[in-house]
């Protein structure tokens with residue numbers, strides 16, 4: 001099956017490109033959460049950001065910084081930088097991408113679910129397990 005983002009890289013389908021570098025590019029999300037919502041992608045196909053090698057990842061994050069600064073110069077107050085990894089996390093396009101979502105105070109785009117303070121015992125147990133798995 002052809003990949004939509006690979007088709008954008010090849011110029012086979014149109015996109016509103018905001019940055020085009022050696023191994024990465026950025027274009028406007030066709031279904032934006034807010035005007036200027038941008039996707040930053042590696043030109044080569046990787047399924048998600050966990051698969052992207054570190055030299056490309058460095059270029060990807062430089063592009064994320066450039067896009068974020070541009071959105072702030074454009075008039076936004078901040079950005080959310082996020083990447084969905086896996087369908088459970090909401091990933092729909094299986095070509096690695098990072099969302100840069102422009103924010104203004106009070107826009108209420110995302111609300112953190114209600115949380116409560118975890119116990120030190122629980123945090124310590126989880127941290128120990130994760131250290132073992134890394």
Ligand code: AMP
Nearest residue numbers: 004015028029030031084090091092093
């Ligand atoms: P995700 O849920 O992280 O996989 O997000 C995929 C994003 O790609 C969504 O926000 C879509 O609106 C966006 N998208 C899908 N097709 C296109 C396209 N042809 N051009 C630009 N953005 C797209």
Ligand code: ZN
Nearest residue numbers: 003006045095
């Ligand atoms: Zn692809």
